[in-house]
Amino acid sequence: MKAWVKALSLLASISNPLLAQPDVQLQGSFSQGSLIRGQTAPGTEVFFNGQPLPVSSDGQFVFGVGRDAPEEHKLTLQAGAEQQVKTLHFKKRQYDIQHVNGVAQKYVTPPDAVTERIRQDNARVRKARETQSDLPFIFDTPKMPAVGRVSGVYGSQRVFNGEPRNPHYGLDIAAPVGAPVIAPLSGTVLLAEDLYYSGLTLIIDHGFGISSTFMHLSKFNVAVGDSVQQGQRIAEVGASGRVTGAHLDWRINWHQERLDPALLPGLVMAE
Numbered sequence: 001m002k003a004w005v006k007a008l009s010l011l012a013s014i015s016n017p018l019l020a021q022p023d024v025q026l027q028g029s030f031s032q033g034s035l036i037r038g039q040t041a042p043g044t045e046v047f048f049n050g051q052p053l054p055v056s057s058d059g060q061f062v063f064g065v066g067r068d069a070p071e072e073h074k075l076t077l078q079a080g081a082e083q084q085v086k087t088l089h090f091k092k093r094q095y096d097i098q099h100v101n102g103v104a105q106k107y108v109t110p111p112d113a114v115t116e117r118i119r120q121d122n123a124r125v126r127k128a129r130e131t132q133s134d135l136p137f138i139f140d141t142p143k144m145p146a147v148g149r150v151s152g153v154y155g156s157q158r159v160f161n162g163e164p165r166n167p168h169y170g171l172d173i174a175a176p177v178g179a180p181v182i183a184p185l186s187g188t189v190l191l192a193e194d195l196y197y198s199g200l201t202l203i204i205d206h207g208f209g210i211s212s213t214f215m216h217l218s219k220f221n222v223a224v225g226d227s228v229q230q231g232q233r234i235a236e237v238g239a240s241g242r243v244t245g246a247h248l249d250w251r252i253n254w255h256q257e258r259l260d261p262a263l264l265p266g267l268v269m270a271e
């Protein structure tokens with residue numbers, strides 16, 4: 001609730017009360033990798049960088065920016081003949097970059113035999129994340145999906161033998177094999193598969209293009225098509241896929257855009 005109040009007072013200070021403009025409240029951290037939730041008058045059309053955003057019947061919408069997003073973005077609100085264009089500023093972040101030398105090549109490049117499998121895995125994940133639904137759950141307050149120490153953060157990157165690897169886009173939570181994974185928000189299961197890199201992988205749609213991905217699981221407690229409730233036990237932590245130890249890797253996507261789970265509005269990070 002506090003964040004909404006803050007967003008409202010910020011809005012009051014920057015909007016001109018003399019002009020009739022579509023009203024909007026925005027909630028989020030406004031830094032690279034963050035998800036932003038918005039509330040406007042029902043019937044208002046919303047565009048992010050010129051692209052139309054789905055808006056719920058009660059005026060809610062959501063969008064996000066990636067790890068290396070530029071600082072400035074445009075949000076346009078159109079209500080009948082009234083238009084408001086807002087420039088949004090997103091803070092740049094410093095990511096943890098680790099240089100590791102002397103890594104055996106087999107750990108740097110996957111063997112040829114699995115190239116096709118990896119391609120198919122990526123296509124399945126991509127397709128699941130294309131899902132566009134009007135499930136309203138992304139507008140609820142999220143919960144942490146597992147209990148444990150945060151052992152890896154969004155945006156960090158390793159450079160093996162001078163070659164930069166893909167950045168890490170998840171929030172890693174260290175927990176033993178078999179520890180419960182709960183749904184951070186309600187949703188519908190889009191994918192439950194054993195993938196080469198991420199092992200047993202579960203993707204859940206929370207609506208409006210936002211999905212959670214859970215990786216390296218040891219067991220699924222739900223199946224594709226199931227509706228899940230926030231807090232429901234959906235899986236068990238594991239060490240499946242290409243990992244060195246048991247942990248949960250939780251990711252948040254806005255379609256193909258990878259966002260930082262730790263920056264979800266309202267999420268309380270355990271100490």
Ligand SMILES: [Zn+2]
Nearest residue numbers: 152170172249
């Ligand atoms: Zn991870």
